[in-house]
Amino acid sequence: MSQPQPAPRILYCRCAYAQVVPAEVKDAVLDGLARAEVAFEMVPDLCEMAARRDPHLAELARGDGPLTIAACWPRAVEGLFSLADAPLPRAGVRIVNMRTDAAPAILDELLGADRPTGDAS
């Protein structure tokens, strides 16, 4: 008998200390997540956590189940986790870029079939 698959995890970064992620994108993504029936985690700023070497980054990197991170450039996000001594695994992690992508496409990546229809994004 096969083991049940661990639930997918979602991490949203608000990039609260800078204006490099378009406000309308990060607001629409957060609103879309908030309106969906999913559990998810939110952090004010991955950069700030990485500089503090926040142990929660290691927990996120090690945790069970596929992880999708809504933040910025994948190269930067991977570097931040490494800086915090919490390198992301090669498999099971997707990073979507709120600096460059549109909110509907990001929500599709994050929620897939869980995305409610007629949401605010």
Place this chain on the structure above:
Amino acid sequence: MIASPPLPPRVVVYEGRGSTPFDPGERSRLLAGLLDRGYSVVRAGAGRAEAGAATAFIVLGCFGGAPPEVGDAAGRDVAVCDITGRSADEAIALVEQRRDGRPMNRPDAAGPGQWKPWFPVIDLARCTNCMQCLSFCLFDVYGVAADHTLRVENPANCKVNCPACSRVCPEVAIMFPKYHAGPIDGGPVSESDVQREKMKVDISALLGGDIYSRLRERSAEAKQRFSRERSADQALAERRRCLTKLADAAAIPREVLDALPSPEEIQRRTEEAARRAEAARVAQGARAAQGSTPAGTT
């Protein structure tokens, strides 16, 4: 690592059994408001949520006047707040009250104890551990890890909005995620980016080693001129011209250049950094040689 206050409490927005769901609009405002004040948040109840490494939790839920008794097996501080009938702003005010004024870094505040997270991030897939950045940085941001590789040791020492060290990296391996443009912001690196950076390093070498030796020369020239001409104004103007050129060439903010230590201190720090970089390179070489020794010969 930054010298930071203790981790702020993590907020759990709970909508599971025993509570009624929030209004979707208020939920959205509540989450955004908490994040913009520096709190990490977990939305729980509609699936799985990790307890996390936080030492304290504040649980928000619409419990209809009967908040549950909650204990934590790990002995962490858990506060349960019933926010039935409260707006997002009122719920946020309750969280602030529960935090009890304990210090935390905040995006919505400025002043002493507050820090904008600006520091270099290394793309390990590109970095060759050449240690040019370690030699270049005067503020001890970089260090050497136990395995003799480059490490960002003191991110809080970095000068906000200064990406100068990324300009001396020949591999375009240094990112500042809060920078406004690529590839320094972590965006894709093109072949032309790499060629441009290599060319800059070559020009720097042709100019006489590094940017700081040029700065020292200019400072010495200015001193000589000052003693000849006895004109403080001219010396100051010369220094300004030199700093403006550097600021333009390496995108160094003016206030960083103005805050540079004396030429003698720059020299001392540069020599110290160069020593550390050289020691790391020697250790890397020794390790590589060890690794290439044929099995059974040691």
